[in-house]
Amino acid sequence: xxxxxxxxxxxxxxxxxxxxxxxxxxxxxxxxxxxxxxxxxxxxxxxxxxxxxxxxxxxxxxxxxxxxxxxxxxxxxxxxxxxxxxxxxxxxxxxxxxxxxxxxxxxxxxxxxxxxxxxxxxxxxxxxxxxxxxxxxxxxxxxxxxxxxxxxxxxxxxxxxxxxxxxxxxxxxxxxxxxxxxxxxxxxxxxxxxxxxxxxxxxxxxxxxxxxx
Amino acid sequence: xxxxxxxxxxxxxxxxxxxxxxxxxxxxxxxxxxxxxxxxxxxxxxxxxxxxxxxxxxxxxxxxxxxxxxxxxxxxxxxxxxxxxxxxxxxxxxxxxxxxxxxxxxxxxxxxxxxxxxxxxxxxxxxxxxxxxxxxxxxxxxxxxxxxxxxxxxxxxxxxxxxxxxxxxxxxxxxxxxxxxxxxxxxxxx
Numbered sequence: 001x002x003x004x005x006x007x008x009x010x011x012x013x014x015x016x017x018x019x020x021x022x023x024x025x026x027x028x029x030x031x032x033x034x035x036x037x038x039x040x041x042x043x044x045x046x047x048x049x050x051x052x053x054x055x056x057x058x059x060x061x062x063x064x065x066x067x068x069x070x071x072x073x074x075x076x077x078x079x080x081x082x083x084x085x086x087x088x089x090x091x092x093x094x095x096x097x098x099x100x101x102x103x104x105x106x107x108x109x110x111x112x113x114x115x116x117x118x119x120x121x122x123x124x125x126x127x128x129x130x131x132x133x134x135x136x137x138x139x140x141x142x143x144x145x146x147x148x149x150x151x152x153x154x155x156x157x158x159x160x161x162x163x164x165x166x167x168x169x170x171x172x173x174x175x176x177x178x179x180x181x182x183x184x185x186x187x188x189x190x191x192x193x194x195x196x197x198x199x200x201x202x203x204x205x206x207x208x209x210x211x212x213x
Numbered sequence: 214x215x216x217x218x219x220x221x222x223x224x225x226x227x228x229x230x231x232x233x234x235x236x237x238x239x240x241x242x243x244x245x246x247x248x249x250x251x252x253x254x255x256x257x258x259x260x261x262x263x264x265x266x267x268x269x270x271x272x273x274x275x276x277x278x279x280x281x282x283x284x285x286x287x288x289x290x291x292x293x294x295x296x297x298x299x300x301x302x303x304x305x306x307x308x309x310x311x312x313x314x315x316x317x318x319x320x321x322x323x324x325x326x327x328x329x330x331x332x333x334x335x336x337x338x339x340x341x342x343x344x345x346x347x348x349x350x351x352x353x354x355x356x357x358x359x360x361x362x363x364x365x366x367x368x369x370x371x372x373x374x375x376x377x378x379x380x381x382x383x384x385x386x387x388x389x390x391x392x393x394x395x396x397x398x399x400x401x402x403x
Contacts, residue, residue: 009249010233012226017233019226023397026226038397099360106357140229140250154320154347158354161317163361164308165301166285169292173365177310185316192345204230204250 011201011210018043047199051128057194058121064186065118071180074160078173086180087111087156109155110184117153117191120146124198133207143200150195153188157181227252261390268387269332275379276329280322282372284355289366297373298322298351320347325380332387349381 012019018029022041027034035042072084085093087110094103120142127139160181167175204210226233229252236245236254245254283295296304298321305314324346355377359368 011231012233013231015233017226019228019231021228022393024225024228024394025397026224094357094361097361097364102357102360105353137250140252144229144252151345151347152350152353154350155354155357157313157317158321158347158351159357159361160313161301161305161321162284162296162355162358164310165296165304166287166294166358166362168294168304169289172289172292176308177305177313181310182312182316185313189316189320189345200229201231204232209249210231 009209011204013045013205014210018045046201046205047197050197050199050202051125053197054121054194055125057190057197058118058125061187061190061194062118064183064190065114068114068180068183068187071183072178073156073180073184074163074175075178076167076173076175084178087184090156090159106155106159109152113149113153114187114191117146117150117195121191121194121198124203128202128206131206131208133209136203136207136209139203140200143195143198143203146195150188150192154185157185157188225254227254255392255394262392262395265332265387265391268383268390269329272380272383272387273329273333275376275383276325278376279373279380282376284371284373284377285359286369286371287362287366288369295371297371298377320345321351325384328388329384332384332391346384348377348384352377352381 012026013029016029018027019025020027020036020039020041020043023036023039025036025038027036027043029043029045069087072086072089074085074090076083076085091103091107091111094100094106124139124143127134160177163175164177167173201210223236224233225236227247227250230247230250232247232249234248234254246252247254280298283297283300286293286295288294302314302318302322305311305317325348328346352374355374359370362368
């Protein structure tokens with residue numbers, strides 16, 4: 001669809017209407033704080049302070065990304081000696097162990113997806129700030145992808161949780177969660193919160209596609 | 214199926230780009246997507262709303278089983294060790310990782326429980342607990358752990374593992390068929 005075609009649409013906010021985020025019913029937008037006529041959920045034309053909150057979560061996630069990758073997530077003590085694994089080290093160990101399909105899966109979930117999320121959120125936020133109308137549809141799709149894959153990065157944390165509880169054979173072997181695990185879990189949750197705070201409709205708003213007909 | 218579904222020419226605003234558009238009805242087996250940005254305008258399997266409650270109840274039974282039985286047992290040289298999900302959380306906490314324990318508790322246990330609870334009550338917007346509810350990610354994590362241990366120990370999947378699989382499939386099915394506009398149309402009685 002070309003830009004001119006996209007302009008033929010009328011947004012609900014241009015007509016003074018608000019779609020309820022809980023039940024989808026259209027409401028007349030008032031200046032006051034009000035609630036949906038149908039289900040009673042609080043109405044918001046756009047998510048409250050969407051950009052500042054999204055930036056804050058994204059910044060926090062980016063900061064946590066450093067310790068998450070530098071510190072070990074898992075420390076194992078066996079009869080053979082002590083070993084520490086970082087996120088990347090765990091992928092390498094799986095690869096060397098011969099289970100390369102699983103190594104690829106963990107590589108995507110733990111390395112590619114978190115990095116992609118941080119970069120993609122930055123791109124979306126910057127593009128809204130500069131009021132870009134560049135590749136609107138691709139950006140809308142990017143956001144959908146982001147929401148879909150985000151949760152799968154939690155994989156490594158669950159692996160650590162199970163291994164730590166399972167490998168409790170006093171003299172033979174024990175495993176402990178390393179300091180990197182909390183940082184990594186924080187990256188996953190914070191970047192999900194960043195995506196959740198972001199109001200996708202802003203992409204269309206700032207491109208001038210929602211106020212004019 | 215219901216009278217509300219026969220409403221024609223409904224006006225809806227796309228939740229993702231705010232474009233106003235008329236749709237013939239929000240029922241339909243066909244997938245309704247926004248004319249401008251391509252977002253889904255309704256729940257794709259919403260016409261099976263009557264199946265939500267039985268699926269939710271079945272998922273809840275599996276959820277209880279999944280959390281009361283071991284997910285896996287390992288055996289090294291005659292030594293057995295087993296863990297369930299609550300056991301894993303407790304162990305993380307005991308070993309000085311309360312932060313990680315809290316996050317696993319929230320996403321692996323509480324969020325799926327809340328999601329099932331809310332589906333059963335069907336009262337609130339389901340977006341938030343659904344996104345943070347990660348039973349299937351936990352399941353995959355359990356499988357990765359098994360492969361990691363397969364070299365050093367004999368690994369026996371437990372009842373918890375199979376029940377967790379049930380939770381994932383049944384919750385996904387129930388959630389997919391929960392149609393919010395249909396729910397409110399029924400509540401209003403039209």
